[in-house]
Amino acid sequence: MSTALRARVGALPAAQLAYRGAVAGRLAAERWALALRRPAAATAQGRILAYHSVGTPSWGVNDVRPRDFERHLQLAVDDGWAFATPAAVLAEPARKQLALTFDDGAASVLTHAAPVLRHHGVPATAFVVTGWADGGHPDGAADVLDWAGLAQLEAAGVTLASHSVTHPDFGRLGAGETQRELAGSRRRMEQVLGRPVDEFAIPFGQSRNWTAAAGRAAADAGYTTVYAQAVDTRPPGTVPRTFITRIDRPAVFRAALAGAFDGWEEWYLPAPDPAPQSR
Numbered sequence: 001m002s003t004a005l006r007a008r009v010g011a012l013p014a015a016q017l018a019y020r021g022a023v024a025g026r027l028a029a030e031r032w033a034l035a036l037r038r039p040a041a042a043t044a045q046g047r048i049l050a051y052h053s054v055g056t057p058s059w060g061v062n063d064v065r066p067r068d069f070e071r072h073l074q075l076a077v078d079d080g081w082a083f084a085t086p087a088a089v090l091a092e093p094a095r096k097q098l099a100l101t102f103d104d105g106a107a108s109v110l111t112h113a114a115p116v117l118r119h120h121g122v123p124a125t126a127f128v129v130t131g132w133a134d135g136g137h138p139d140g141a142a143d144v145l146d147w148a149g150l151a152q153l154e155a156a157g158v159t160l161a162s163h164s165v166t167h168p169d170f171g172r173l174g175a176g177e178t179q180r181e182l183a184g185s186r187r188r189m190e191q192v193l194g195r196p197v198d199e200f201a202i203p204f205g206q207s208r209n210w211t212a213a214a215g216r217a218a219a220d221a222g223y224t225t226v227y228a229q230a231v232d233t234r235p236p237g238t239v240p241r242t243f244i245t246r247i248d249r250p251a252v253f254r255a256a257l258a259g260a261f262d263g264w265e266e267w268y269l270p271a272p273d274p275a276p277q278s279r
């Protein structure tokens with residue numbers, strides 16, 4: 001679950017637990033139903049996967065167990081997928097190529113995913129929340145990488161790109177905040193990395209989390225590619241990514257690769273109050 005959502009639900013532990021259970025339960029039911037209902041896609045088509053953490057159980061549905069992650073890679077190989085960068089997938093969409101991306105800069109990506117990726121020579125991209133790398137994660141710094149950790153991730157072969165400064169919902173942001181989140185994260189990353197950063201992944205990444213104005217602001221800030229976390233329902237002008245979740249054991253993962261969830265979006269509890277970033 002996202003930190004912003006957790007903040008919106010309120011401070012009561014009981015409410016948080018109930019929310020977490022409801023999200024996980026409904027998400028599992030929906031994904032299993034879709035996995036069983038929809039036939040596999042007939043034609044090979046490139047796909048970009050959106051992971052978050054790999055071995056951070058407190059991240060709920062966004063977390064994938066390390067052993068499940070390894071199973072995913074094996075399944076993809078068994079099913080004839082070739083691993084590639086997102087750019088290669090986009091350049092030849094008809095090829096059966098699979099790109100891996102990881103949002104939020106979770107420390108477990110360095111500890112659990114990077115060694116596996118490196119061992120198998122699998123490319124990957126990590127989308128970094130620069131304010132969290134600077135120590136500003138609301139839950140503390142333990143679960144996310146700082147810049148030193150991100151440098152290790154890059155040294156392990158993972159490409160770093162931007163995921164905003166504070167992980168806001170761009171669907172609710174004003175023009176000034178939108179510009180600061182986009183340009184500020186790009187500037188901070190380029191300052192640390194010493195190279196251009198042209199790719200951006202939308203926080204939450206669903207159809208309601210982006211606007212046409214945000215798209216124009218992203219282009220103005222210098223981004224050439226903006227990734228969603230949805231496929232058929234993604235905002236116009238964004239690149240599709242397939243969200244991979246904690247419940248994606250082999251059958252569900254295989255269904256995700258075959259396109260069973262392309263019309264699906266992660267379910268959110270309606271927010272009881274305006275989001276903090278819109279105040």
Ligand SMILES: [Zn+2]
Binds near residue numbers: 163
């Ligand atoms: Zn994110």
